[in-house]
Amino acid sequence: MPKGRLLPATARLLKETELEFEDYTPGTRAYRLKSAKLPHLSAKIFQEKDIPVQVAVGNYDLGICNLDWIEELLAKYPTSAVLKVADLQYGKGSLFLAASRHGDLSELKDLSTSQNSWRIATEYPNLAEYAALNLRLRKFRVFPVWGAAEAYPPENADLVLLWARDESDIKKQDLIPLKTLMSANAFLIANKDSWQTKNIGRILTYFSRALEMKDKPWLKIKAPSIKSSNNFRTYAGEEKLWLALPDGHQQQPTAELLKKAGLEPEGYSEDQLSRRPVFNMDWIKAKVIRPQDMPLQVANGNFDLAITGKDWLLDHLCRFPSSPVEELLNLRFGEVKIVAVVSQEYPATDINQLKQTQNSQALPVRVASEYTNIADKYLRDNRVSRYKIIPTWGASEAFLPEDADLLIENTQTGKTLAKHNLKIVDTILQSTACLIGNKNSFESSFKKKKIATLIKILSQAIEDN
Amino acid sequence: MISQKCKGARDLLPKDTEAFRYIEDVFSKSCLSWGYQEVRTPTLEYMHLFTAAGTLTPNMLSKVYSFLDWDGWSGERVVLRPDGTIPVARLYVENLPQNETARLFYVTNVFAFEETGKENRERWQCGVELIGSDKPASDIELMLLAVETVRQLGIGDVQIQLSHAGVLKALLDELKMNPDEEVKLLDQILDGNWQALAEAKPQNSEIGRLISLFLDLRGKNNSFLENLKSMPQIPGSIKSALNNFTEITGLLDTMNCSYQVDITSTRGFEYYTGLCFQLSAKGYKIGSGGRYDNLIPLIGGQKTPACGFALYVEPLTNLVQPKTKRKAAPAIIVRCNTTTAEALKAGFELAGELRKAGYVAELDFNGRQPGGRWIVAVTEKLMPFIVIDPIRNQKKEASSMAEVIKMVGDTA
Numbered sequence: 001m002p003k004g005r006l007l008p009a010t011a012r013l014l015k016e017t018e019l020e021f022e023d024y025t026p027g028t029r030a031y032r033l034k035s036a037k038l039p040h041l042s043a044k045i046f047q048e049k050d051i052p053v054q055v056a057v058g059n060y061d062l063g064i065c066n067l068d069w070i071e072e073l074l075a076k077y078p079t080s081a082v083l084k085v086a087d088l089q090y091g092k093g094s095l096f097l098a099a100s101r102h103g104d105l106s107e108l109k110d111l112s113t114s115q116n117s118w119r120i121a122t123e124y125p126n127l128a129e130y131a132a133l134n135l136r137l138r139k140f141r142v143f144p145v146w147g148a149a150e151a152y153p154p155e156n157a158d159l160v161l162l163w164a165r166d167e168s169d170i171k172k173q174d175l176i177p178l179k180t181l182m183s184a185n186a187f188l189i190a191n192k193d194s195w196q197t198k199n200i201g202r203i204l205t206y207f208s209r210a211l212e213m214k215d216k217p218w219l220k221i222k223a224p225s226i227k228s229s230n231n232f233r234t235y236a237g238e239e240k241l242w243l244a245l246p247d248g249h250q251q252q253p254t255a256e257l258l259k260k261a262g263l264e265p266e267g268y269s270e271d272q273l274s275r276r277p278v279f280n281m282d283w284i285k286a287k288v289i290r291p292q293d294m295p296l297q298v299a300n301g302n303f304d305l306a307i308t309g310k311d312w313l314l315d316h317l318c319r320f321p322s323s324p325v326e327e328l329l330n331l332r333f334g335e336v337k338i339v340a341v342v343s344q345e346y347p348a349t350d351i352n353q354l355k356q357t358q359n360s361q362a363l364p365v366r367v368a369s370e371y372t373n374i375a376d377k378y379l380r381d382n383r384v385s386r387y388k389i390i391p392t393w394g395a396s397e398a399f400l401p402e403d404a405d406l407l408i409e410n411t412q413t414g415k416t417l418a419k420h421n422l423k424i425v426d427t428i429l430q431s432t433a434c435l436i437g438n439k440n441s442f443e444s445s446f447k448k449k450k451i452a453t454l455i456k457i458l459s460q461a462i463e464d465n
Numbered sequence: 466m467i468s469q470k471c472k473g474a475r476d477l478l479p480k481d482t483e484a485f486r487y488i489e490d491v492f493s494k495s496c497l498s499w500g501y502q503e504v505r506t507p508t509l510e511y512m513h514l515f516t517a518a519g520t521l522t523p524n525m526l527s528k529v530y531s532f533l534d535w536d537g538w539s540g541e542r543v544v545l546r547p548d549g550t551i552p553v554a555r556l557y558v559e560n561l562p563q564n565e566t567a568r569l570f571y572v573t574n575v576f577a578f579e580e581t582g583k584e585n586r587e588r589w590q591c592g593v594e595l596i597g598s599d600k601p602a603s604d605i606e607l608m609l610l611a612v613e614t615v616r617q618l619g620i621g622d623v624q625i626q627l628s629h630a631g632v633l634k635a636l637l638d639e640l641k642m643n644p645d646e647e648v649k650l651l652d653q654i655l656d657g658n659w660q661a662l663a664e665a666k667p668q669n670s671e672i673g674r675l676i677s678l679f680l681d682l683r684g685k686n687n688s689f690l691e692n693l694k695s696m697p698q699i700p701g702s703i704k705s706a707l708n709n710f711t712e713i714t715g716l717l718d719t720m721n722c723s724y725q726v727d728i729t730s731t732r733g734f735e736y737y738t739g740l741c742f743q744l745s746a747k748g749y750k751i752g753s754g755g756r757y758d759n760l761i762p763l764i765g766g767q768k769t770p771a772c773g774f775a776l777y778v779e780p781l782t783n784l785v786q787p788k789t790k791r792k793a794a795p796a797i798i799v800r801c802n803t804t805t806a807e808a809l810k811a812g813f814e815l816a817g818e819l820r821k822a823g824y825v826a827e828l829d830f831n832g833r834q835p836g837g838r839w840i841v842a843v844t845e846k847l848m849p850f851i852v853i854d855p856i857r858n859q860k861k862e863a864s865s866m867a868e869v870i871k872m873v874g875d876t877a
Contacts, residue, residue: 078580079580117513119540130523130527132516133516133523133526133527134523136516136523136648137516138513138516138517139513139516139517140513140516141539141540141541141542142540143540296538299538299539300538300539300540316538319533319535320535320536320537320538321535322535322536323536323538
């Protein structure tokens with residue numbers, strides 16, 4: 001069952017089916033749920049994006065998620081064992097290929113007439129590649145992002161592939177829809193083998209009964225609308241310094257630090273987030289994107305500087321060892337540890353014991369992590385001979401112990417981990433927020449000077465803390 | 466034991482490798498004798514080389530092995546070469562003097578994902594490219610070279626099927642579809658679904674008749690095409706493509722080279738512009754080729770006509786007769802199952818002398834090595850060597866290396 005956007009309507013639907021799961025409410029901290037009605041029916045809460053994968057590999061018989069994530073899986077792995085069982089009709093929207101209203105693209109035809117290498121920012125890299133091939137783009141690059149794809153065009157991407165409720169939502173974000181790839185609502189999906197071998201009909205009956213009702217209250221629950229604005233600004237021709245600022249958890253401490261440094265950017269507060277905040281220093285040009293995406297975007301030269309975590313910098317450097325991105329300043333806030341975690345019951349207290357335990361079972365270690373590249377390197381460096389990385393999109397604690405053996409995860413105090421009956425077997429990194437930069441930016445004497453100024457201002461603010 | 470081999474991958478065992486090498490040797494000898502030069506291209510290429518419009522269909526591109534390199538933060542993907550011709554065209558554009566005819570050949574592996582994992586995802590092919598000539602005689606040269614190579618491999622009864630991408634494209638144009646529909650139809654055709662063309666309803670019924678004549682009938686010689694050409698109201702574009710087609714078939718008729726005209730024999734490649742041919746023998750498709758005059762400008766070169774073909778190694782391996790495979794010299798086993806350094810030294814020296822005399826000499830350190838026309842044992846005493854003939858069940862002594870060579874030579 002999905003977290004996030006689809007949760008309210010899904011919970012309402014389940015209520016109508018009378019399958020009702022008690023703790024399945026917005027803001028829930030539980031992961032494992034039991035049906036109040038059917039004692040043998042249990043469920044787990046995942047990020048929506050993880051659900052088709054979990055159902056396809058057979059960890060779950062049934063799942064609920066939006067069609068876009070199912071198609072994203074099928075675009076790359078067409079033989080995945082996922083069956084689309086029923087259109088649940090809520091979460092209505094479509095996947096759009098769009099360009100900025102302020103760029104050079106205004107219709108699909110413009111794509112085929114140019115020799116450009118088109119940059120596509122998207123949370124759906126597989127579908128983006130599929131679309132690009134079918135549009136016969138001569139040259140293209142896909143930037144997979146964790147979020148905020150709409151903020152990339154026109155400067156940092158030419159195209160964006162994103163989900164929206166309708167065209168007007170796309171236009172509100174200063175984008176032009178070029179093509180609608182597909183409509184995508186919530187779906188009930190099943191694992192193919194479960195469908196062929198298990199009797200899941202009884203549960204499906206509950207859904208069918210609800211779906212055949214005349215009055216469908218779950219369809220009336222509105223999905224939250226877009227909170228951030230994406231106001232494009234043109235800048236005078238002089239040279240600027242590009243800075244990426246984080247959204248999410250790191251936004252508030254970053255805003256505080258900037259305030260202390262006397263750099264209070266307009267449009268970077270929690271109640272009023274602009275994807276393009278304005279600094280009182282006119283040589284800074286800023287954008288708000290996900291911290292996970294920053295190292296890659298700095299490496300590409302889309303930004304000179306970014307405020308992100310050391311964890312995401314390390315993850316990037318594990319994947320691209322010769323990347324020009326480096327840490328310029330430790331910002332000290334956002335302290336977390338990146339740890340290796342197993343279930344309390346798992347018979348190992350360190351990585352070597354885990355290796356031996358797993359070797360004796362002759363099965364690959366299943367490793368769930370948001371930090372796929374750190375996880376990969378950690379297991380390689382520890383000479384674990386057989387392992388599988390399961391990329392996750394957050395809420396990774398839910399994976400242990402059923403769907404993974406080992407977790408590479410961040411934690412502040414370890415309390416949440418302990419609460420979910422997990423134990424730490426190794427600490428990989430002490431992470432804090434940091435300012436990162438692209439080595440190549442220093443080749444410009446303007447940028448070199450301005451970066452030094454900014455580092456000085458920020459260092460002062462940290463010292464004053 | 467559970468196999469640890471990658472799905473869709475294949476091991477070549479000694480007998481497979483022997484057949485492989487034999488095919489490669491025959492192919493390379495014939496190419497060299499026709500004045501072709503061998504080249505090799507890297508396994509990794511940039512993805513955009515293959516996405517360039519009009520080279521591979523989206524369906525084929527979706528089966529390409531592509532990934533980001535360790536320095537791929539720009540998002541530029543690299544691929545395991547999915548095709549042999551495009552990299553060679555790139556090699557030509559980047560390295561060879563333009564405006565000169567280049568005759569190139571290569572033996573290469575190409576990679577494409579195959580869903581069941583039962584077919585090979587890595588395939589080998591023997592390829593030839595003739596770059597810089599637009600003469601129909603060049604198309605003929607390639608067909609003759611391909612057929613000659615296959616015959617030299619000892620495979621008889623090779624059939625040639627001819628098609629023509631120019632005629633096909635002209636036909637599609639005459640359907641007057643909107644560009645989206647036309648691209649979609651072309652994709653279906655290139656992926657092998659000819660039914661889609663038969664189902665397309667042209668406004669002009671003459672074109673419809675022409676399409677069904679092409680799809681339903683198989684021509685055995687030039688007259689078939691001449692007949693098509695003389696049909697009433699054939700549009701000019703189709704006629705000029707047919708002219709090129711009949712010029713080639715006419716030449717083949719003169720050379721008594723038999724073939725079948727089958728427009729549906731083209732498969733897979735968007736880059737063909739003119740004649741396409743496919744070779745088959747005993748039910749196997751063993752090779753294909755064609756003319757691709759637009760490919761080189763598409764990947765950034767000057768306007769250069771070109772054509773080429775590839776023979777598929779896997780089906781050929783099944784057709785090659787064992788007797789025609791490579792013959793090895795008679796093997797001699799030098800048995801050296803003692804531990805003294807002196808004896809080992811003598812063993813290695815003796816094996817060296819035997820090799821110089823033209824034999825295959827294989828060392829045996831545990832006395833259990835099977836096979837070998839002769840066995841020569843080196844003992845701790847060093848001399849004499851004991852020469853064993855396992856066939857005649859005889860044992861003789863030789864007091865020097867020269868005597869060993871003489872003994873095996875006398876009765877070989």
